[in-house]
Amino acid sequence: MADGPTITTIAERAGVSIASVSRVLNGLPTRQETVRKVMAAAEELGYVRNAVARSLKSRRTHQVAFAMADVGNPAYLAMLREIQPVLKAAGYRLVLHSTDAVVADEVDVLHSLGERYVDGLIMVPLRVTEAHLRTLSAARAPVVIIGSVPDGTPVDNVRADSRTGVRLALDHLHALGRRRIALVNGPLDTVPGAARGAAYREALAGLGLPYDESLVQIGDFYRKDGARAVAELLARVPDLDALMCANDLIALGALDVLRAAGKRVPDDVAVVGMDDTDLAAASWPALTSVSLGSAERGRAAAELLLDRFQHGDREPRLITVPPRLVVRASTAGEGRTHREGGES
Amino acid sequence: MADGPTITTIAERAGVSIASVSRVLNGLPTRQETVRKVMAAAEELGYVRNAVARSLKSRRTHQVAFAMADVGNPAYLAMLREIQPVLKAAGYRLVLHSTDAVVADEVDVLHSLGERYVDGLIMVPLRVTEAHLRTLSAARAPVVIIGSVPDGTPVDNVRADSRTGVRLALDHLHALGRRRIALVNGPLDTVPGAARGAAYREALAGLGLPYDESLVQIGDFYRKDGARAVAELLARVPDLDALMCANDLIALGALDVLRAAGKRVPDDVAVVGMDDTDLAAASWPALTSVSLGSAERGRAAAELLLDRFQHGDREPRLITVPPRLVVRASTAGEGRTHREGGES
DNA sequence: TTGTAGGCGTTATCAC
DNA sequence: GTGATAACGCCTACAA
Numbered sequence: 001m002a003d004g005p006t007i008t009t010i011a012e013r014a015g016v017s018i019a020s021v022s023r024v025l026n027g028l029p030t031r032q033e034t035v036r037k038v039m040a041a042a043e044e045l046g047y048v049r050n051a052v053a054r055s056l057k058s059r060r061t062h063q064v065a066f067a068m069a070d071v072g073n074p075a076y077l078a079m080l081r082e083i084q085p086v087l088k089a090a091g092y093r094l095v096l097h098s099t100d101a102v103v104a105d106e107v108d109v110l111h112s113l114g115e116r117y118v119d120g121l122i123m124v125p126l127r128v129t130e131a132h133l134r135t136l137s138a139a140r141a142p143v144v145i146i147g148s149v150p151d152g153t154p155v156d157n158v159r160a161d162s163r164t165g166v167r168l169a170l171d172h173l174h175a176l177g178r179r180r181i182a183l184v185n186g187p188l189d190t191v192p193g194a195a196r197g198a199a200y201r202e203a204l205a206g207l208g209l210p211y212d213e214s215l216v217q218i219g220d221f222y223r224k225d226g227a228r229a230v231a232e233l234l235a236r237v238p239d240l241d242a243l244m245c246a247n248d249l250i251a252l253g254a255l256d257v258l259r260a261a262g263k264r265v266p267d268d269v270a271v272v273g274m275d276d277t278d279l280a281a282a283s284w285p286a287l288t289s290v291s292l293g294s295a296e297r298g299r300a301a302a303e304l305l306l307d308r309f310q311h312g313d314r315e316p317r318l319i320t321v322p323p324r325l326v327v328r329a330s331t332a333g334e335g336r337t338h339r340e341g342g343e344s
Numbered sequence: 345m346a347d348g349p350t351i352t353t354i355a356e357r358a359g360v361s362i363a364s365v366s367r368v369l370n371g372l373p374t375r376q377e378t379v380r381k382v383m384a385a386a387e388e389l390g391y392v393r394n395a396v397a398r399s400l401k402s403r404r405t406h407q408v409a410f411a412m413a414d415v416g417n418p419a420y421l422a423m424l425r426e427i428q429p430v431l432k433a434a435g436y437r438l439v440l441h442s443t444d445a446v447v448a449d450e451v452d453v454l455h456s457l458g459e460r461y462v463d464g465l466i467m468v469p470l471r472v473t474e475a476h477l478r479t480l481s482a483a484r485a486p487v488v489i490i491g492s493v494p495d496g497t498p499v500d501n502v503r504a505d506s507r508t509g510v511r512l513a514l515d516h517l518h519a520l521g522r523r524r525i526a527l528v529n530g531p532l533d534t535v536p537g538a539a540r541g542a543a544y545r546e547a548l549a550g551l552g553l554p555y556d557e558s559l560v561q562i563g564d565f566y567r568k569d570g571a572r573a574v575a576e577l578l579a580r581v582p583d584l585d586a587l588m589c590a591n592d593l594i595a596l597g598a599l600d601v602l603r604a605a606g607k608r609v610p611d612d613v614a615v616v617g618m619d620d621t622d623l624a625a626a627s628w629p630a631l632t633s634v635s636l637g638s639a640e641r642g643r644a645a646a647e648l649l650l651d652r653f654q655h656g657d658r659e660p661r662l663i664t665v666p667p668r669l670v671v672r673a674s675t676a677g678e679g680r681t682h683r684e685g686g687e688s
Numbered sequence: 689t690t691g692t693a694g695g696c697g698t699t700a701t702c703a704c
Numbered sequence: 705g706t707g708a709t710a711a712c713g714c715c716t717a718c719a720a
Contacts, residue, residue: 050713
């Protein structure tokens with residue numbers, strides 16, 4: 001693993017100056033003979049450009065950072081899967097940050113842009129605090145935020161439309177004749193939690209259904225929390241006929257509990273998840289889920305950032321990705337009703 | 345977004361030399377008064393170290409690359425989730441490469457180590473070709489390979505033990521009284537495909553069961569391929585009583601087809617997956633699966649690499665992670681038998 | 689067309 | 705202790 005050759009090594013070997021080597025390597029006009037000598041030397045020595053030195057000089061790293069709470073969350077993963085190839089095609093590498101939704105960590109990432117190890121950042125904050133906004137305004141590189149920021153924040157922003165998403169789901173459930181539709185939500189101080197809570201209330205109003213506090217249960221965004229929340233709901237409102245879950249993991253937890261309680265899905269209780277992750281299709285019964293376009297949001301964010309690299313001074317842009325309801329067995333029986341335990 | 349301050353800016357502001365600034369910033373012995381002035385100036389100006397310049401000088405980037413075929417594959421994802429925090433704790437950033445299992449791309453990643461944008465690489469090649477080995481031996485930075493490389497290859501290596509893994513599964517099925525155990529495998533020219541095929545044959549022999557070619561079906565490693573493969577198997581061998589699937593996705597496809605065919609799982613056909621991904625727990629019936637320790641392998645690889653950074657000259661090391669059988673409903677009834685369609 | 693020289697922002701080695 | 709100064713590897717005027 002001998003120390004790699006530099007343009008100096010090559011210059012010596014080829015009997016030319018380092019400037020000529022650099023020119024050849026960058027395809028600048030050079031005499032044929034010189035080109036040949038340099039290429040030959042580079043080839044023999046197995047020369048590879050030093051990206052660090054190059055970055056120092058050019059002030060561009062051709063790296064982009066992506067920061068989200070947890071790679072394990074399929075919604076973030078879907079974004080990542082779209083972002084990666086877009087960046088790769090444009091010649092950028094991807095630096096991955098996992099913040100565990102810790103505000104301090106997210107702020108750190110923003111702050112670390114000052115180290116200039118990336119040309120830009122795509123971030124998905126679970127919460128957007130004052131600290132975020134302060135650091136954001138002082139960020140030393142372009143940032144794209146996936147998720148809602150306060151209006152007027154001077155940042156490229158990609159949003160989901162959970163309001164419409166929840167409405168699609170509730171319209172669907174309503175059309176199926178469901179009237180006692182519960183909401184299993186995540187923490188209200190998170191961006192998605194707050195949005196989905198408000199959307200639920202609004203969608204009910206749109207359908208002319210009353211808002212009933214006892215039909216709302218809040219836990220966290222994981223399967224276990226979903227299970228616990230639904231258990232409480234069932235105890236409180238035994239005759240509910242539909243569950244709107246704030247994400248797919250919660251919905252899986254809901255299925256667990258319904259199954260154990262001997263409730264048929266969707267006959268007794270219809271279940272809708274959110275994010276339309278791989279898990280939705282994997283579960284049984286397969287989960288009807290509101291796709292908030294994670295993949296599209298990822299792609300849009302990557303494209304916004306790349307565009308920003310070329311037009312550093314354009315106005316901040318806001319892109320809202322439309323939701324889509326993906327109907328599967330957990331709401332649309334089709335005779336493929338699922339049933340478990342209980343009275344045979 | 346004014347151009348960031350450098351140590352020169354700070355030196356001027358504090359009225360000292362850049363050398364002193366550097367010393368203070370690096371905690372080298374310095375007079376109190378100087379420290380104070382420098383810190384004050386740095387604070388006021390919002391100074392952040394330039395990582396690129398630092399790397400150029402120190403020849404260390406504090407970045408590590410992780411290259412696998414596809415982030416969407418839960419097995420790789422599990423590795424990533426373990427690798428990330430280990431590296432982070434050690435002060436390293438993670439650069440993510442997705443190679444789509446294209447040999448040329450993987451070789452490119454190895455080659456690009458010459459650019460010195462990372463201090464090392466963790467790679468999970470789906471196939472290991474001559475080209476891999478050649479480039480590997482000329483790699484300009486330490487590499488850890490997850491997956492089997494030819495004996496004697498001078499590289500840190502972390503392996504799964506699919507032989508034992510398959511044996512655990514077949515022993516389990518055998519103990520449940522299953523005798524017509526089919527194998528649904530992936531391509532034989534992949535590392536896992538070849539290993540699992542051989543392991544299946546060997547495990548059967550160990551159980552005194554005959555190897556029956558018609559019980560083996562090969563597709564690709566995805567859900568659809570699994571479904572197609574199992575459909576063919578069922579047509580050919582209607583009375584098979586167990587399916588050993590080469591990964592969880594294949595197993596999900598198997599469940600789809602069995603359900604459609606009116607076969608009860610596990611009563612009629614027991615199903616075992618491999619990799620023990622999140623999907624295994626999400627499916628219904630939940631999938632018994634052989635964990636090949638993806639998470640542990642990721643962790644081991646990260647630790648090997650970090651260790652290599654400190655002991656650049658030690659002997660290459662080989663770590664084999666033991667498999668574990670995770671029994672769930674798809675083999676162990678517990679009265680939670682699942683049943684679908686067909687004769688009511 | 690080619691070479692010399694300066695600088696990107698740090699760290700580190702010298703004298704002072 | 706502190707301050708010039710020389711690298712690190714590359715790019716790029718500018719001069720020849």
